[in-house]
Amino acid sequence: MAIRRIVFGLAGLLGLCVYAYWTPPIPKLADLLNRPEPYINQPIELYVETTVERIQPEGFWLRQRGARMFVRGDAGEATPGDFVTVTGVLLPDTTVAMQAMYIGKGRRLKMAVSAVGALLALVVMVRSMRLTRNGVELKPDA
Amino acid sequence: MPDLLTHVATGYLVRSAAPKKLHPGILILGVILPDIVTRPIYIVWPDAYWFVKPLHTPLGLVLLSLAVSGLFVPRDRQRALINLLAGSGLHLALDLLQKHLVGGYALLFPFTWKSWEIGLIWPEQTLWLLPIWMTLCGLVFWRKKRGQRKAIRPESRVSCHISESQS
Numbered sequence: 001m002a003i004r005r006i007v008f009g010l011a012g013l014l015g016l017c018v019y020a021y022w023t024p025p026i027p028k029l030a031d032l033l034n035r036p037e038p039y040i041n042q043p044i045e046l047y048v049e050t051t052v053e054r055i056q057p058e059g060f061w062l063r064q065r066g067a068r069m070f071v072r073g074d075a076g077e078a079t080p081g082d083f084v085t086v087t088g089v090l091l092p093d094t095t096v097a098m099q100a101m102y103i104g105k106g107r108r109l110k111m112a113v114s115a116v117g118a119l120l121a122l123v124v125m126v127r128s129m130r131l132t133r134n135g136v137e138l139k140p141d142a
Numbered sequence: 143m144p145d146l147l148t149h150v151a152t153g154y155l156v157r158s159a160a161p162k163k164l165h166p167g168i169l170i171l172g173v174i175l176p177d178i179v180t181r182p183i184y185i186v187w188p189d190a191y192w193f194v195k196p197l198h199t200p201l202g203l204v205l206l207s208l209a210v211s212g213l214f215v216p217r218d219r220q221r222a223l224i225n226l227l228a229g230s231g232l233h234l235a236l237d238l239l240q241k242h243l244v245g246g247y248a249l250l251f252p253f254t255w256k257s258w259e260i261g262l263i264w265p266e267q268t269l270w271l272l273p274i275w276m277t278l279c280g281l282v283f284w285r286k287k288r289g290q291r292k293a294i295r296p297e298s299r300v301s302c303h304i305s306e307s308q309s
Binding site: 003004017024025048100128134137 | 207264
C-alpha cells in the first residue's frame with residue numbers, strides 16, 4: 001500500500017470537508033430558527049433532507065432533522081413524509097412565504113433501487129478483485 | 143443525482159464499448175464512489191451534509207481516487223487511479239444532466255459554491271428511464287455471451303479431433 005498517497009489524499013479531503021462545513025452557501029433550518037435576524041425578509045432555500053410533516057389550510061410544516069418550520073403557501077400534491085425543496089422569503093415570525101416548491105415523489109423508491117445498485121456493484125467488485133497481503137489486486141481475467 | 147442502479151448500468155455500458163484498459167470492478171467502484179461516500183452519511187446525519195459535500199465535487203473525487211488507489215498493489219495502482227477517475231467522471235457527467243429547483247453541482251469548489259447543471263430531467267425521473275438502461279445492459283450481456291460461445295465452439299471441435307486421433 002502507498003501510505004503517502006493515502007495520507008495525502010485523506011488530508012486534502014479533510015481540509016476540503018472542514019472548509020465546506022464552516023462556509024456553507026445556505027443556512028441550516030436550525031440556524032434560521034435560532035438566529036433568524038440576518039435572514040429576515042431575505043430569500044432562503046430549504047432542501048437538505050427536508051420533509052413535509054403536517055399540512056394545514058394556510059400552509060404546511062417542514063421538518064429537517066429535529067427542527068420544524070411553517071411554510072405559508074399551497075402544499076400542492078405534497079403529502080406528509082414527502083421530501084421537498086422549498087424556496088421563499090423568511091418572515092419576521094420565522095415562517096416562510098413560499099415562492100416555489102419541488103416535491104421529490106419516488107425518493108424512497110430511488111433509495112431502494114440505489115441499494116440494489118450498490119449490491120450489484122459489490123458483486124462485480126468482489127468478482128474482479130482480490131485482497132492480498134500487499135494490497136488489493138485486480139484479477140487478470142476480468 | 144440518479145439512482146445507483148442507473149449509474150452502475152452506464153458504467154457497464156461504457157465498459158462494454160470502451161477499450162479493455164477499463165477494468166469492470168474498479169470502474170464500477172468509481173461510478174458509485176461519489177454517492178456511497180456521501181448519501182448514506184447525510185441521510186443518517188443531515189447535519190453532515192455540507193461536511194461530506196466536497197466528496198461529490200471534481201477536486202474531492204480526485205483526492206478520494208488518489209487515496210483509494212493507494213490501497214492497490216504497485217502493479218495495479220496506476221490502472222486503479224485511471225479507472226476510478228473515469229468512473230467518477232462518468233458519474234458527475236450523468237448527474238449534470240439533471241435539474242433541481244435550487245442547488246446544482248459545485249464543480250469549482252473550493253473556489254466557489256456556484257453550481258452548474260444541464261437541466262434535462264428531474265432527479266426522480268431517472269427511475270422512469272431505468273427499464274431502458276436495464277434492457278440495453280441485458281442486450282449487451284446477451285451479445286457478449288453469444289460471442290464467447292461462438293469463440294469457444296471451434297476450439298472444442300479441434301480438441302475432439304485431437305483426442306480421437308490419440309485414441
